[in-house]
Amino acid sequence: MPKDLRIGILGGTFDPIHFGHLSLARAAQERLNLDKIVFMPAFLPPHKMMRSTTDYALRYQMTSLAIKDEEDFLLSDLERQRGGQSFTYDTLQTFKEMCPACQLFFLTGADALKNLDKWYHWQEILDLAQLVVTNRPGFAFIMPEKIKDAAQKSRQGILLLSFDAEDISSTELRALIRTHGLWQSMVPEAVANFILSHHLYEGGD
Ligand code: ATP
Ligand code: MG
Numbered sequence: 001m002p003k004d005l006r007i008g009i010l011g012g013t014f015d016p017i018h019f020g021h022l023s024l025a026r027a028a029q030e031r032l033n034l035d036k037i038v039f040m041p042a043f044l045p046p047h048k049m050m051r052s053t054t055d056y057a058l059r060y061q062m063t064s065l066a067i068k069d070e071e072d073f074l075l076s077d078l079e080r081q082r083g084g085q086s087f088t089y090d091t092l093q094t095f096k097e098m099c100p101a102c103q104l105f106f107l108t109g110a111d112a113l114k115n116l117d118k119w120y121h122w123q124e125i126l127d128l129a130q131l132v133v134t135n136r137p138g139f140a141f142i143m144p145e146k147i148k149d150a151a152q153k154s155r156q157g158i159l160l161l162s163f164d165a166e167d168i169s170s171t172e173l174r175a176l177i178r179t180h181g182l183w184q185s186m187v188p189e190a191v192a193n194f195i196l197s198h199h200l201y202e203g204g205d
Contacts, residue, residue: 126154
């Protein structure tokens, strides 16, 4: 019998992808002994409807460039194929149907904890995948009671993973690019070149 595949899924807007995402993925892979990490750019991020995100195709290409040298990092366009709002619940369910033998780990930073209970079918998410929450500079690493209760009742609970996280966010990066600050060391070189050649984030938010 082949062993079950342990798959980490890192969902994100990746607008743009940065070293904070990559170090999270590496830490999770090592510490949880994951076979693969799937980067899953959101097609229409439900919680980011207030701001227009960069075209999916551009975010997808940047993610592809960022992981090109990492053998165990994969890129999925599942959320574009499905279209509409990108709900994690739908994505995990589809993934589980595509790979029933896969053991899924959904990876997020600590900022997810404060509004996890607003996510579509959030309690069912805890049954579909092992939710892994990592520390992130600037965000409390504390689980609200309501979420703690649901985690205790769920099949797999929530795993808190502490690692040497980087103090980077895409919001800060976009602001630095717009204001001609120093940002290039926060992303892989190929991503920086892509941003420059496509004149991304030079105006607006
Ligand atoms: P934005 O500022 O636009 O929200 P972001 O930097 O938070 O961008 P996202 O694409 O929203 O990036 O994040 C995808 C996932 O990666 C989320 O689960 C988020 O918590 C996590 N993440 C992002 N940056 C870090 C970081 N520096 N350390 C740990 N986790 C991170
Ligand atoms: Mg974010």
